[in-house]
Amino acid sequence: MDKAIRKRHILSLYRSILRESSRFFDDYAKQFLKKRARKRFREYKEETNETRIKYKLIEAKQSLNRLKRANIFDPKSVKRILEFAYGRRGQMRHKLLKPIIDEPSPAPKPIVKGYPRTAPPRMSPSLKTLITTQGKSLYPVLPVPPHKPLYPSRKANLLWWHYSKNMRTVMPPVDDKLFEEIEKKAGKGILTQI
Structure with a gap:
């Protein structure tokens, strides 16, 4: 062309x-x-x-x-x-969640000593609150194998999998200005005017 x-x-x-x-x-x-x-x-x-x-x-x-x-x-x-x-999807969602995810919090210790990749995900207090207020659990229910203990690396993988699942579905908080706009469009105050 x-x-x-x-x-x-x-x-x-x-x-x-x-x-x-x-x-x-x-x-x-x-x-x-x-x-x-x-x-x-x-x-x-x-x-x-x-x-x-x-x-x-x-x-x-x-x-x-x-x-x-x-x-x-x-x-x-x-x-x-x-x-x-x-901000329920896409870049706007990431932009709204970023300050909550990046909030300083202590890094968890690795499950397997000497292997930093087995450390559970780091979650700030605000992120924990956001996840729990949306009815999600912070940690998964880990399976209990009948004949042998759960491998620590498997446990770390399950924790990360659960964290990733939560991060895909958690909704960011809406700022006050946007919240008022949404309420207005949803009809808040119309019944009081009638």
């Missing part, structure tokens, strides 16, 4: 994504989508690797199609976009 034609194609795709983003019904998600599109297109503006350019174009077309489906109120697409915008 000629560079001039590709450039026009990319600009057309960018404008289409911004146009579809501005049609989305939720103001907060609308701003999130526009900011994300601008950031992504700027990030790969100087890309020269042909394979990566093709991959990113396919990804942008998929995003545009999801936006189009969301704008005609396809429930699955709307839900996915709202989850990304409000």
